[in-house]
Amino acid sequence: MKVKTALLGAIASTALAPMVLADAHEGERGRDGEVKIIYWQAPSILNPFLSGGTKDVESASMIIEPLARYNSSGELTPWLVDEVPTVANGGVSEDLMSITWKITPGILWSDGTPFTSADVKFTADYCMNPDMGCAQLTKFEGVSSVEALDDLTVKVTFDKPTPFPYGPFVGGESPIIQAAQFADCTGAKAPECTDQNFGPIGTGPFVVTEFRTNDVIQMVANENYRDPNKPAFASVTFKGGGDATAAGRAVMETGEFDYAWNLQLAPDVIAQMQEGGLGTPIAGFGPLVERIMLNQTNPDPSLSADDRSVVGPHPFLGEEAVYKAMSMAIDRPLLVEVGYGQAGKVTCNWIPAPAAVNSDTFTCDVQDIAGANAMLDAAGFVDTNGDGVREANGVEMKMLYQTSTNAVRQDFQALIKQWMSEIGIEVELRNIDASVFFGGDPGSPDTFQKFYADMEMYANTFNGTDPQAYLANGLCDKAPSPATQWQGENISRFCSEEYDALHAQLTGTANADERASLARQMNDIMVSEGGMIPLVHRGRLSAHANSLGGIELNVWDSELWNVADWYRTGDNR
Template sequence: MSATNLRADIDYPKNMIRRLFLPLVILSCFLSITFAACSPQDAPTTQNDKNLKLLYWQSPTILNPHLATGFKDFDAARLVYEPLASYDHSDRLIPLLAAEIPSRENGSVAADGKSVTWKLRSGVTWSDGEPFTAKDVVFTYNFIMNPDVGSSSAEVYAGIESVEALDDYTIKITFKNITPGWSVPFTGQRGLILPEHIFASYNNSNIRSARANNQPIGTGPYKLVSFQPGDLALYEANPNYWEPDKPFFERVEIKGGGDATSAARAVLQTGDFDYAFNLQVEGHILQQLAAGGKGKILANFGSYVERIMFNFTDPNQATADGERSSVQFPHPFFSDKRVRQAFDLAIDRDTIANQLYGKTGRPTAQLIVIPAAYRSNQINYSHDLEKAKTLLDEAGWKDTNNNGIRDRDGLEMRVVFQTSVNPVRQKTQEIVKQSLEAIGIRVELKSIDPGIFFSGDPANTDTINHFYADLQMLTTGNESPDPGPHMKWWTCGEISQKENNWQRPNYARYCNPQYDEMWRKATTELDPEKRALLFRQMDEFLREDVAVMPIVERATTTGISNTLTGIEPSPWDANTWDIKNWQRQSI
């Protein structure tokens, strides 16, 4: 939902988003939904005015962003940690822990595309008073790339040759190859900097036992007071924060529990909370709740695409050491492209998008939906059960014993289809199950608590990383305007498996050397137009090979109190990336 991720679940909007200091259009324009009267107003500053209450029905479970895979965890960590810079909704790179943005003009980006130098902000301290220096950036890189750590951010940094501190406030990143995406490392939610003095003794396989994973010390606008994973996180303003007069709120609460509908109600109807995360609720229900008058719906289309993933390995066979979904055992029928085509033809994207998502979703078969330069206009989809049946017949899968289930060589075509607990996802599962069973495939549905599904915990086999099922559904997308890291997910070297602690993002275990070569060319091409073409072709290649089934382009949908202002969501960072700017106005 991240990202690995990332993103798995949501779940991450884009340059189509407009600034929020404009009138809010409620559930009508989902490329741009904005606030009314967002300019700061004089208002009483009572204790309640200074308390911010966020409701995350998919609640955070870990606060170390480089061990996280769920958007909920990035959002919670982002209050405490910061990157060097982050992209805003207009695709502008905004300096945070960096003093300035590198460029060719200021000599910080090498002409040969193989290095970049960052100047860091001086005078910044961690919330415990220790100084932030270049050594912390170098440590963060070494931490992420340590295979004993098993960081979920590793693929973002894999193209780096070295990170060195030139002095206390200057770092130089040298890349292994020509790298047009120099701005990806150390930016956005995958770029959050960790304090060396806190994590140095845990830069190895004992990282999962580090207290700092859930008791973070950061440079961000807030510091943690207490954390109960899966339930409640309490923060207070960081008195050492480097930006004057920020943040506005003195205390922040992130409460977990409930479901998406009850979360929406708590903001839109009862006003018990100021903000509700990831309201993946049926469109008509959201409209009814929005009439409650206490809040508004903020829905922004970005890079996030709900997709159903094939498992290219057999989840029912295990290696000698007990690893399932191993590359040693190809899937018994998804290895045949005709079978994958049949499954794809059975997916009724229009019904799913229109009936379940309404204005917060659009049917799609693409992985890259933004930026526009990278979006292919050659990718289409269709829903055709009869053609799907024909393809399965041609592949040798027929119902030989008239029990309603296709079989071949004594093996019946049965699949386990898993996703997280979420009302829209369970209804999507039902629609997909109905279509697949209509063409002779028996489907078992499995719903997993999102705190587990997106946890990235190597000890838990119900995570997206393990993928011990035949199909799984989640949302993710590119986490920066550069789609390179996201499209790397489909390369052979990124397969999630036991030897990398199940921390790589290729959960599908898809591997095609032809695709790998396309990715290598795209990531070293400096000409912007040629590079964009290569990424469009990569998306088209995955579509033609039916490597995955994208189904809905999803808006990031949140509920926001009428009194809350200053929010400018970015498609390239956590939902809380700008929480230091959030304020309360009287109404």
């Protein structure tokens, strides 16, 4: 079968174009001393295969790298290879059953040993091990084998024609780990390998010298990095913890740090910080959405740890009238105004970007408390004892609503709690330190994956402009559970045969317009059947010191994607 798709053709026309980067001020490696980065959500691990948290994926991206990634324009860009394989250049087979990657010769691991195809194959085997519970397993959906054809050639074969073969080894969420270092860390033993997970050997510009979980990472320049003039910085202090306010001030007001990530702060607070004159906020819109996940299973604390949020339906959150009324009661324009200003937009969708996949099925920009109450009344959810709380299936509609500790999120919680009370739903609020909430520790009861609550709020996004792997997070078999060591991104435990069938169709669809249509249909099922309540399409907002050059905010991959190109300018204005 000869298939030359519009999708692969479009990638071929853009992905191999040379990247346009800021002036890198070429010179001796390490010439600019130390750079200081602050992520107020502190990294808990440096292995993205054991954590889906953005903070962990992005900190690790300074150390371990994928074969290809997305640049700041969303274009697929070769990274550890000379070119991105396509049908046109022969790297993707005509029948779309395989993709073959050619590794750039001469790349070394930071320990000086050669980077080879054996490491790439090992990484696939590591994540696809059924005993592991890999957080990035959706990247390998449909992969039947990965072969090292020679030291520099890797072939990925799929179980059916795959028009978008760029899941494995692409983007910051799917980097390569060293086979020699992780050889004894496969399967169920993976989380136990502290030294490896906290200090991976990598091909990236920096090497870990100290890792204090949920606190600080110390790094130095990788002396075996493939560009002899990079990185410009000899060392990195990567500080975690605190809050977004302190992080923003540390860059824009006091100058203690050079880069602050994810400044989830009210617009007036950002403006005030910028008056400090030492730093500049930067923003861009990708597919990042603040949402409320609705637990489809029972989080009752009387159940055992292995059963809680795993078995049995939720007492009432699966009822259509309930989740639709909850959504109707929310004033999204007010949330945008309070929390984000111009860095936020009202959205009814799980996937609002790129524009082609943004569904126009729903409207949700007008709050309707009266309509929500009428819907619940008509469905028979009434307050029979006069305490202001409706009952459903013999259970009072009381819910635990959790999120990470952050001023904007706590403002959202307070508003949403009030709106829920106006429709007869009682909400208890809880906030958890972000480093723990997003940490992925299988032993912690407080991670967003375990979801020991009825509602939880957070935001996440995906690498690149094609949502295929991200949409796989809604598949029935991607729910976190004890069997997966609580890894997996189907956080709400949503399960729909129709959704799963559409995703299977998406993986075999070539036409770009048809792919976008399928993505919109899947978005609509997730939202209309109560997997989540989307709230705000968020722009990424970070800040850098005026003296830090080479910054290119990337909403399609790790924000630290080009940290090797950062340098000191001397401009402190």
